[in-house]
Amino acid sequence: MSTTPAFKRLPRAVREQQMLDAAVRVFSRRGFHAASMDEIADDAGISKPMVYAYLGAKEEVFIACLHREGTRLMEAIAAVVDPDLPPDEQLWRGLRAFFGFVGAHRDGWAVLYRQARGEQPFAGQLAQMRTRMVEVVAGMLGRATAAEGREVPATELDVMAYALVGATESLADWLADHPEADPERTATRMMNVAWLGAAELLRGNTWHPSG
Amino acid sequence: MSTTPAFKRLPRAVREQQMLDAAVRVFSRRGFHAASMDEIADDAGISKPMVYAYLGAKEEVFIACLHREGTRLMEAIAAVVDPDLPPDEQLWRGLRAFFGFVGAHRDGWAVLYRQARGEQPFAGQLAQMRTRMVEVVAGMLGRATAAEGREVPATELDVMAYALVGATESLADWLADHPEADPERTATRMMNVAWLGAAELLRGNTWHPSG
Amino acid sequence: MSTTPAFKRLPRAVREQQMLDAAVRVFSRRGFHAASMDEIADDAGISKPMVYAYLGAKEEVFIACLHREGTRLMEAIAAVVDPDLPPDEQLWRGLRAFFGFVGAHRDGWAVLYRQARGEQPFAGQLAQMRTRMVEVVAGMLGRATAAEGREVPATELDVMAYALVGATESLADWLADHPEADPERTATRMMNVAWLGAAELLRGNTWHPSG
Amino acid sequence: MSTTPAFKRLPRAVREQQMLDAAVRVFSRRGFHAASMDEIADDAGISKPMVYAYLGAKEEVFIACLHREGTRLMEAIAAVVDPDLPPDEQLWRGLRAFFGFVGAHRDGWAVLYRQARGEQPFAGQLAQMRTRMVEVVAGMLGRATAAEGREVPATELDVMAYALVGATESLADWLADHPEADPERTATRMMNVAWLGAAELLRGNTWHPSG
DNA sequence: TATGAATGAGCCTTCATTCAT
DNA sequence: AATGAATGAAGGCTCATTCAT
Structure with a gap:
């Protein structure tokens, strides 16, 4: 007893x-x-x-997993991104947090996410999560353009954000498949591609953290 | 009759x-x-x-689908890319062919590809197809840097290509989910992100086909 | 109720x-x-x-059947055979128990056993069970010869036991196919063939239980 | 042409x-x-x-195989057995022919026969073939007893023949499973068991070809 | 609260067998 | 005479899901 x-x-x-x-x-x-x-x-x-x-049921279990892990990821990113910082700094911090999280939870979010992409039952859930991320990125890009006195249609920002998120996911996959790879370096590479674009990179210019 | x-x-x-x-x-x-x-x-x-x-068996059928559609896509791209063109022109043509194909076969490639990502049995097939694409892109980037008299480690080129392919796939998904979207415009957007990078775009600069 | x-x-x-x-x-x-x-x-x-x-799975179910019925049969035999009895008495008791069991379970062991002989997946199980029986018989024969002060190579005893077991199985089949037949008489017949051999039988001699 | x-x-x-x-x-x-x-x-x-x-149909094909191989075996035996010979000589020749045939066609008759035992569709066919063999053996035993002036009920002879055939089949299986075994020796062993019986064998007596 | 027992439903896969050429 | 094309039918196996205790 x-x-x-x-x-x-x-x-x-x-x-x-x-x-x-x-x-x-x-x-x-x-x-x-x-x-x-x-x-x-x-x-x-x-x-x-x-x-x-x-x-x-099983689908609900999976969604719960997706939700919990996704929320943790978003929180990890939100914790380091400050809207008052310059956009490249924001992007850099976000990417670093993202890849850091994925690298530290190699069996978690990235794998679930990958699963979810293929299955129609999760399309809604997925779209919702992706929307959250796209909104964050698009919001950041929007503030950056506004700060320069310019204005870009929301759709354009969304598509751009979509592409950035896609590239990031792709590198997250790559990271999940390469256990020896370093999350920090991966973040740097992503940052270069995203921020500078191929043209600059081919010219030999690279981006570096300002700090 | x-x-x-x-x-x-x-x-x-x-x-x-x-x-x-x-x-x-x-x-x-x-x-x-x-x-x-x-x-x-x-x-x-x-x-x-x-x-x-x-x-x-079922898996073999799926692989056969993947193979046929993937081959068609690669052929569609190969048909328009000429290694002697300038790199941005190559990239642009490739992207246009890619999104054109995906737009025309919305039920085909994008969905199969999206399926394949989540299922372990197809990891090999998928990796192989992606490798083919990454090699094409990385090869193009390599020739471009060489033309400028510079040299970039193969790994760097691969990761960069990986990110570009990922972004492109992501937009392909987006295209497959938005029946009203225009493949050509999507290609242009992708080209901007890939070639110019966020920094340029935010400055208001955009890329345009030279022709 | x-x-x-x-x-x-x-x-x-x-x-x-x-x-x-x-x-x-x-x-x-x-x-x-x-x-x-x-x-x-x-x-x-x-x-x-x-x-x-x-x-x-199905094969496992069959093996489980074989195992249970085989064990029951072996137990029925073991219960009546006493190693201290004279060899003919042992053989007689064993045969009587054997045919009694088969006669009482006409839908059981003999039929399963017959199935198992033809199917390759059960060769192992079968061989194992037959080995157990052959060992019992060969052991008995060995003790009998030793009691007479003679010695016979193990292989010879095994082959002999094999033949006896085969003859017994054959009669068990016959018994299973002839519902009207009497197990006890069948046991007697088998005993005569096994113990006396054709020569004696043809001479008109027969074996009888000593009790 | x-x-x-x-x-x-x-x-x-x-x-x-x-x-x-x-x-x-x-x-x-x-x-x-x-x-x-x-x-x-x-x-x-x-x-x-x-x-x-x-x-x-498939069953007919199998039956045709069984029939052809069985006939060949019976012919091989019939070719060497002469009803005028003494019974042990007949048995010995028959066994030698039988095991010789089985040994020479290890992939043939014995294997088919083993298959057929388990499958109900072939019960008729099988019974018929076995009957042919039992009749041959029983006939021989009958003539032998008659030659001694004795008479044994047909059923008894049948059962005895059944047991002999069973023992023989069992050793044929054993032979089919032991590629290194010698058919001639196997025939001798079977002859000893069948003709002399266990009692004689245990006493140390063995049977030898008269020639 | 917690679980062993139980099942409806469905899918992949394989053949023996037969047409139409 | 000979065959590629085609199928009806059936069986093994698995799993998400739910009672009854």
Whole structure:
């Protein structure tokens, strides 16, 4: 009556996090379809009905994973970006945070994100997350142009942001596939491509952090 | 009576193409997992065993789709890119061909490609196709720097190409999701981002085809 | 209301035996290939996934049947054979137990065994079971010769045992195919062939239980 | 018009034998169920419809194989057994011919026979073949007892013959599984078991060919 | 709260078999 | 005579999901 078998009857919030941890691991390891609810439950050390009770159906579990990891990523970025800084500094800090996060969670967000792209059930969720990122980037670009006294149509900014986000995702994939690669260097490369463009780079110019 | 000949007992080569057409449609419509061999066979107007006889198992069918569509895309690009042109002209032509193709085959390439990214069994195929593209882009960038008398490490060129390909794929996705969007304009936007970079764009400068 | 309790949600051990019972019936009725997992599940009164959950794939189910029935047979024999008895008595008791078992389980062991002989996937299992029987018989023969002060190479004993086991199996088949036949008489016949040989039998001599 | 492409338009009888050769090979290699009509046709170097035209459905093909190989075996035995010889000599010659044949056609009769035992569709065919063998053996035993002025009920002779045939089949299996074993020695062992019985053998007596 | 037991539904895959040429 | 093309039918297996305890 006092040996307290470890990890029993934990509060709901804790259990949910444990399940999500397990789900992220399994989805990353197997992919959405190959992952089974059985394996997730096993990995979490509880029974399947508990997963359903706490997180719902499989798609919902995946969305919850995506949401949690995406939020963490956004928070990591938001923590370092200051709207008052010059745009290149903002971009640089954002990219560094982004690649740092992806590099530190190689089994997390980037892999889930990659899964989600292919599956229609997640199109909505995905679009929403991407929109959040695009908005951040587009907002930054918008403020930068406004500061120069110019104005660019929102659509143009969006498309541009879209391309930047795409390039970044692509390098995140690359980073996830190259365990030996350095997140910081990857961020620098991305920054060069994004900020200077191919023309400048080919001319031999590169971008450097001002600090 | 004369234009549309008999429907049955066609030679293998013809049936194979019909099957691939159907498979591309169904995979695009449903996604790889939700697609069923039954639906593919139905859509092709033949019975399931024929699909297995000619194209093999489901994964092989998908790979065959990927291969055919990927080859068509590469050919469309190769047909317009001339290594003797200036690099920006090469890039521009390539992008225009790329987005033109994706716009014209909205149900084909973009969706297949998007599917393939998430599924581990296709990682190899995908990597191979992407490598082909990256090599093309990196090769072009390499010739351009060489023409300027400079030299850039191959790795740097690869990563840069990777980012460009990623941005392009991202916009291709965007294009596939926006039926009203114009491929040509999308190509222009991508060209601006890629060639000039954010800094120039924010300064109000844009790139224009020389012709 | 009391003898036959609820029919659903039985503990695993019980359900497993029910499934094995059904599987033995179905395999005997149809043969390994013609038997379907559906029919086994139906016959057991549960759904197919339960069969997979508890017993595994079709081959595994068959092996489990073989194992259970084979073990029961060996136990039936072991229960009546006493190594201290004279060899003919041992052989006689063993044969009687054997044919008694086969006669009482006409849908069981003999049929499974017959199935197993033809199918390559079961060669291993089969060989193992036959080895157990051959060892028992060869061991008995070995002790008998040793008791007479003689010694016979192990290989010779094995081949002899092999022939005896083969003859016995053959008569077991015959018994399984002749529902009207008497197991006890069959055992006697086998005993005569095995112990006396054709020469003695043709001379009109027969073997009789000493008791 | 004169290069006569090898092996075309052969007379039916020849083609049939080629098909049966192929069928025996494939059935032996794969077993009845795992063998496919495709593989048989391929192995015979002709198209599948020809197999159906000449030999009929799969079961019929197997039966034809069984029949041809069984007949060859019976002929090999009949060629050396002379009803006027003493019974042990007859048995010995028969066994020697039997094991010689099985040893020389390790992929032929014994394997087919083993397949056939498990499958119900062949029960009739099988019974018929076994009956032919049992009749031969029982007939021999009958003549032998008659020569001694004794009479044994037909059923008894049949069962005895059944046991002998079973033992022989069992050793044929053993021989088919032991490529290094010598058919002649196997025949001798079988002869000892069958003719002398265990009692004599354990006493150290053995049977030897009279010649 | 927590779980072992149970299932409906569906998909991939494979053949034996037959037409139409 | 000979074959490439085509299919009906069926079976193994898996999994997300839910009761009943």
